[in-house]
Amino acid sequence: MIQVPFGTAEWQSIAPFSLVAIGGMIALLWAVFAEERPGTTSVMWMSQAGLAAGLVATIALLGSEKASFGGTFALDGVSLLANLVFLLSASMTLFMAQGHLESMGVRAREFYPLVLFATAGMMIMGAARDLVILFLGIEVMSLAAYVLAGIHRRDPGSTEAALKYFVLGAFATCFLLYGIAAFYGATGATSYDGIRAGLASAPRAALIGGVALLVVALGFKAAIVPFQAWTPDVYQGAPTAVTALMSVGVKAAAFVGITRLFLDGLGPLHQDWQRIFWVLAVLTMTVGNVFALVQGNVKRMLAYSSIAHAGYLLAGVAVGTSRAGGAVLLYLFTYAFMTLGAFGVLIALGTGEKPNDDLDDLRGLADRRPLLAGAMTIFLLSLTGIPPLAGFVGKFYVVESAVNAGWFWLAILLVLNSAIAAYYYLAVIVAMWMRDPIGDEPAWESRPYLAAALLAATVGTVLVGLFPSGTLDFARHAFASIVR
Amino acid sequence: MIYAALFYAIALFTVAGAFGVAFSENVVYSAFSLMATLLGAAGLYVFLGADFLAAVQLLVYVGGILVLTLFAIMLTHQISDVEVSNRAVGRWPALGLVGFVGIAMATALVRAPWKVSGEVVAKAAGEGTTYGIGDAFLGPFLLPFELASIVLLTALVGAIVLSRKEIRD
Numbered sequence: 001m002i003q004v005p006f007g008t009a010e011w012q013s014i015a016p017f018s019l020v021a022i023g024g025m026i027a028l029l030w031a032v033f034a035e036e037r038p039g040t041t042s043v044m045w046m047s048q049a050g051l052a053a054g055l056v057a058t059i060a061l062l063g064s065e066k067a068s069f070g071g072t073f074a075l076d077g078v079s080l081l082a083n084l085v086f087l088l089s090a091s092m093t094l095f096m097a098q099g100h101l102e103s104m105g106v107r108a109r110e111f112y113p114l115v116l117f118a119t120a121g122m123m124i125m126g127a128a129r130d131l132v133i134l135f136l137g138i139e140v141m142s143l144a145a146y147v148l149a150g151i152h153r154r155d156p157g158s159t160e161a162a163l164k165y166f167v168l169g170a171f172a173t174c175f176l177l178y179g180i181a182a183f184y185g186a187t188g189a190t191s192y193d194g195i196r197a198g199l200a201s202a203p204r205a206a207l208i209g210g211v212a213l214l215v216v217a218l219g220f221k222a223a224i225v226p227f228q229a230w231t232p233d234v235y236q237g238a239p240t241a242v243t244a245l246m247s248v249g250v251k252a253a254a255f256v257g258i259t260r261l262f263l264d265g266l267g268p269l270h271q272d273w274q275r276i277f278w279v280l281a282v283l284t285m286t287v288g289n290v291f292a293l294v295q296g297n298v299k300r301m302l303a304y305s306s307i308a309h310a311g312y313l314l315a316g317v318a319v320g321t322s323r324a325g326g327a328v329l330l331y332l333f334t335y336a337f338m339t340l341g342a343f344g345v346l347i348a349l350g351t352g353e354k355p356n357d358d359l360d361d362l363r364g365l366a367d368r369r370p371l372l373a374g375a376m377t378i379f380l381l382s383l384t385g386i387p388p389l390a391g392f393v394g395k396f397y398v399v400e401s402a403v404n405a406g407w408f409w410l411a412i413l414l415v416l417n418s419a420i421a422a423y424y425y426l427a428v429i430v431a432m433w434m435r436d437p438i439g440d441e442p443a444w445e446s447r448p449y450l451a452a453a454l455l456a457a458t459v460g461t462v463l464v465g466l467f468p469s470g471t472l473d474f475a476r477h478a479f480a481s482i483v484r
Numbered sequence: 485m486i487y488a489a490l491f492y493a494i495a496l497f498t499v500a501g502a503f504g505v506a507f508s509e510n511v512v513y514s515a516f517s518l519m520a521t522l523l524g525a526a527g528l529y530v531f532l533g534a535d536f537l538a539a540v541q542l543l544v545y546v547g548g549i550l551v552l553t554l555f556a557i558m559l560t561h562q563i564s565d566v567e568v569s570n571r572a573v574g575r576w577p578a579l580g581l582v583g584f585v586g587i588a589m590a591t592a593l594v595r596a597p598w599k600v601s602g603e604v605v606a607k608a609a610g611e612g613t614t615y616g617i618g619d620a621f622l623g624p625f626l627l628p629f630e631l632a633s634i635v636l637l638t639a640l641v642g643a644i645v646l647s648r649k650e651i652r653d
Binding site for chain 2: 133
């Protein structure tokens with residue numbers, strides 16, 4: 001007779017993601033039985049309630065630090081802070097999608113529950129301290145994301161996005177499983193504690209192979225060069241609200257997963273993976289920025305810019321100290337607000353007939369919709385990294401942690417890359433404020449939920465930029481117990 | 485003696501099936517050859533003392549996935565006429581690549597420090613592995629076991645969303 005290990009710590013650690021998943025299931029049933037009328041928002045609100053339940057659990061647990069399920073599932077500052085990023089991006093996605101989907105003619109109300117399932121998957125990834133649990137979290141998140149990308153079934157671009165994402169994502173999953181098998185074969189364990197214990201006596205070739213396979217698999221999810229080829233097409237083809245979720249939530253989950261796996265589970269191998277990440281970080285930021293320069297479509301430009309930001313984040317991972325871990329977590333926070341906001345503005349520009357997300361469509365926006373142009377300007381300046389906005393703070397602490405650990409070249413290359421990025425972000429601002437509009441004014445719809453989400457994103461971008469220290473201290477403290 | 489003979493017979497059966505999958509001109513024959521491979525693999529699991537895995541292999545792969553593959557082939561119009569070989573890569577580069585991977589795998593096989601787990605197999609032969617797996621699912625692997633159900637639920641919902649008749653206004 002085996003004792004089932006299930007106590008208070010277990011209940012507490014699974015509470016946040018379970019509440020979100022259960023909220024998704026209730027919303028799913030609600031969508032079946034609720035009255036079907038155009039403009040109904042009940043499913044959206046049911047889903048928001050699920051996210052809110054997860055948020056309440058997360059906030060109530062802030063500060064606790066417990067190992068559960070034999071140390072394979074973490075309840076600590078990192079997982080809780082990451083939960084806040086995931087819940088924030090999911091909630092904003094739901095608000096932004098309301099109205100946006102209907103104007104495109106998407107009636108599938110499973111959209112909202114699927115966003116909740118994806119969020120639950122991200123939360124599992126953020127807390128996983130076992131490769132099997134990490135794998136299951138990735139799969140929950142990815143399966144939902146594949147479907148969300150293709151939810152606009154009448155649009156060939158959306159279908160193409162879903163198919164590309166699915167086929168390549170399944171391929172990346174193979175790498176993940178081979179990597180897990182390599183570590184299991186070499187160390188006899190899949191839990192991070194077990195792997196750490198077995199590293200010393202494991203054959204080196206298997207470890208190097210395993211690290212390489214895991215870097216490919218997780219690099220795919222985080223859109224790191226050279227595993228980024230799917231990103232522009234998928235981000236551009238998917239409905240913009242889904243793109244926002246993918247470029248914030250999915251990427252953040254991948255980075256929290258990477259950070260925990262490499263800094264904690266594979267910490268003793270840091271000399272091997274730090275070099276890999278150093279090269280990949282520089283490659284990722286440079287390729288993302290250079291390709292973003294030549295894009296005429298703002299949504300596609302933001303896709304490349306999100307690749308560049310993955311490079312900055314990876315630079316933080318490469319540095320690998322607890323200071324850098326805290327900086328990565330803070331960066332994810334700042335990145336969430338400004339990126340969700342920028343995609344939200346693109347949603348606001350779209351009408352039922354046309355997405356209106358080319359650079360030419362944004363010309364003269366300041367005359368037509370000054371508030372929207374103002375919000376977009378704040379998000380873009382923040383993405384550039386202009387103080388005192390959030391984006392500056394995020395970059396600053398990554399650079400600071402790199403310099404602190406003696407990685408000067410990485411810091412210099414990061415700063416140079418931000419300078420390149422300024423060019424294409426400013427081009428959009430110039431188009432909005434200094435150029436004359438082309439064509440007639442599109443028949444814009446008023447969307448109160450979207451407006452509220454944009455307001456929240458703007459406030460977040462400014463506030464995190466002005467008062468980063470609370471979050472930063474918390475994040476650094478959270479990583480201090482992980483990096484050993 | 486009989487044990488060894490049986491093992492080699494099943495191994496041969498498996499490999500012959502694999503050759504059939506790779507070299508058949510017709511996709512339907514490939515699918516049927518795959519059945520031999522999968523059955524043979526189930527037999528090899530029995531030799532390893534993994535009775536549960538052998539049963540799952542039979543139920544899921546032979547009983548489920550293979551039948552699904554056959555249905556897909558039979559229901560797809562004119563698929564048996566399709567040239568299955570990949571034209572992008574010629575035969576010689578392919579041979580080189582396969583040779584390289586084969587040598588790498590053979591080297592790994594020879595040099596790997598294999599753990600001979602005689603006692604594990606003997607223990608499994610006594611009471612089977614099913615008990616242990618069941619205990620593990622409700623003990624140390626409780627969380628992954630439960631998480632797998634969320635994966636399946638998401639996949640089911642997703643499949644329905646993407647494949648049903650579209651709701652229109």
